[in-house]
Amino acid sequence: MTVVSEPTQTARSTGALPKGRVIGQSKLHLDKAKRPLSERLTFLVPTLYIVFLMLPIYWLFNMSLKTNQEILSGFSLWPANPTLANYMVIFTDPSWYSGYINSITYVVLNTVISVSVALPAAYAFSRYKFLGDKHLFFWLLTNRMAPPAVFALPFFQLYSSFGLIDTHIAVALAHCLFNVPLAVWILEGFMSGVPKEIDETAYIDGYSFPKFFVKIFMPLIASGIGVAAFFCFMFSWVELLIARTLTTTDAKPIAATMTRTVSASGLDWGVLAAAGVLTIIPGALVIWFVRNYIAKGFALGRV
């Protein structure tokens, strides 16, 4: 067992007070200014970490403001002649900006589907015992563990046979594979935190189940719905393998557009960087809106 002892502290038999005084006067003052150096430097750790996180993103941003010539001609920490030309390319070329629209479309579709089917299921898991509930719950979670690479090919064949290839709904449905279990898991956690008496009181007050669920229960777990939606959005937004497999042109996500352009148009670094910066923005916005709920979602340990 590792109990760290402090030899400077008084031993039991010697009478504590005199020694305690000596310690206190010498080094253990409460005053903020006199706090030990190590404590005052703790802020450095998160700061350095954030710098490490931001550097590559800054570099991408830096490049997006340079012309291709400037990028390739020399090394500089910031653009000499900042230009928005790269961004203009993206906003004026439909093959670029339609990628954004496609991505947003299927991500939103997926979030809506995932959360709305997960709501009743999570309620059932949090409130009732039923035949096979535990197994079902675990089985749902195993889908969160399924490697997308395993599903890429069968998905392609499945959606081909329904004629859904290259549609937004195909990607949205495919992403349900991992997002629905996730949403059920998060929502179940939040719902279990709502006392059952609330349900019972509502029924006694004469609410029907659907009315109770929409009018009373959903507002109570609003932050849970927010967290679940956030994570569905996030995982659908960042996934590429399946999204790329199931689309060719009409529903192609922005991320896939990027990879294609890299290989086809001979490395237009500036445009590539600008596109990359633009894909970070929706995520940053979403994070900003849910920042107060993130900690709560993580606290439940259901991500």
Added chain:
Amino acid sequence: MEKTVNNKAWFMVLPVLVLVAFSAVIPLMTVVNYSVQDTFGNNQFFWAGTEWFVDLLASERFTDALVRNLIFSFSILAIQIPLGIFIALCMPRKGWGVPVCLVLMALPLLVPWNVVGTIWQVFGRADIGLLGYVLNNIGIEYNYTQDPVAAWATVIIMDVWHWTSLVVLLCYAGLVSIPEAYYQAARIDGASKWAIFRFIQLPKMHRVLLIAVLLRFMDSFMIYTEPFVVTGGGPGNSTTFLSIDLVKMALGQFDLGPAAAMSLVYFLIILVFSWVFYTVMTNVGAEKPETKGE
């Protein structure tokens, strides 16, 4: 909470069931079907039995990818978990620093995976990337497209960049949920910083740490997009992980049988590992009482 028995609850689960069955069970059955058949094109299939499985497990290509993937997963766990705990411990608990830290740290989690790859692909290049340029200028030979060691270093640092925040956020959430009275009691008991960490913070983070380890293991074992964009699995096959190999086989070469067999083995490995992790971690708290002090 006391739950009532109600088998009608199945109706509420039904939509989820239908949806997941459509997107998981049917494809998985296809995979099983392929894994035991052979095809010569023209949609003609022949029963192949366990042939693909035997081939797969004997092939060096598969075992190499598996070993590489295991080394990768354990390396990033060994880096990200301690690092994440450490950063979470140093984070501010109140004030303006909290939202700033949370938002900035969460940012890499919301970058599309191939953009993560692109960012690091650019960042590591010797001619136009900050990292590659600096390293080569201070005399460190660094070229991730030629040198397997550099390729591995890049892929691991990229994953640390991408995912450590998840561990940080989980640990931080666990830390802030510890009631103030525990810290007060520890001060009164004269506990050292280490003792506070060992006996209060670590036990209270136990649950979130379990989740962090599970998630990081699963996701790192399934990694595809990021290394694919940066190294394409190279140089040679040095960063070809299981998913990269599988996609190459299934979509690149259209070897349906072997790919399907590999898919199943792959999936099973993940399930087994996750289950083992889960059992081990949940049993840590329920160990037999310590016998110190007899």
Added chain:
Amino acid sequence: MANIELNHIRHAYMPNPQSKKDYALKEVHHTFEDGGAYALLGPSGCGKTTLLNIISGLLRPSEGDLLFDGVSVRDLPTEARNIAQVFQFPVVYDTMSVYDNLAFPLRNRGVEERVVDETVRHILNIIDLESKAHRKAQGLTADEKQKISLGRGLVRADVNAILFDEPLTVIDPHMKWVLRSQLKHLHKQFGYTMVYVTHDQTEALTFADKVVVMYEGEVVQIGTPNELFQRPQHTFVGYFIGSPGMNVVPCTLEGDGARIGEHVLPLNGIGRFGSGASLEVGVRPEFVSLRPSGEGLPIQVQGVEDVGRYRIVRAKLDDHDFHAIVMEGEEIPESPSAVISADNINLYADSWLVGREG
């Protein structure tokens, strides 16, 4: 053990307190004598926990000084003050065994393992957890966990004081009584200086030699349980201690008597102290005797509660609630009058007791 001297201590949670209202603790000046058992009694939010945390060093007072045996500890951190504190909710180190939990404060201070073992065994015996010494603390009941917290406070024999912050809140009633008598017993045996925060008058009165009653951030009275009962210094003490609390009725002065409505109560000379301010008389229900109408103050009985050994008569004196206690076997006359001997009447000016020194 030590004398704990609170020297004009004030505390505000906000950085720049302006008026008296901003202080959670308004000027406390008092000494806890070495080896005394004190209770801090008062309703929630009266500042008693604030005061306790100032003594233990979890809070630093905004103003004033704190001295242990005449030496200022105001700037010392908790761990250097050598104080033990037991919190309202049990704080146990989940992953440690019961034994290790108790040994923790000693081991942290580098106490020899032989002494640790001896002390911990002794404490295990006192808190009656010997049979569970090597169980993990995690799976224990709330009672048992709180006993561990108590035990961790008791293991260090040399502490300056042991502070209790409503320690029995989560304990069930039967165990409350057992633990309280054990604490009392320990106090007698070892002479710890103990400060016990509670909002439960029974707990305070049975535990403490001296009770410090607090109200809205102020100490309103410090005294033995008997003093609090006989001579509440403030009408709040009268209300708060006793069941039912003291009858407090507004009055005006008339010679050496207090006029209440149509009647005058003789005050035995204390009337001359109460000048000008808003005056009230306070009478414990225990000191009211009921007679058939005629002598004394006529009251209208509203109801009678039988609580076993005695009955509580709920009545009205003019428009004011008025309670009387009638012992078992005594009659309650029809339309009774309340008779009170002048010695048992307290006079309050602006809620504070006047006259009658000592």
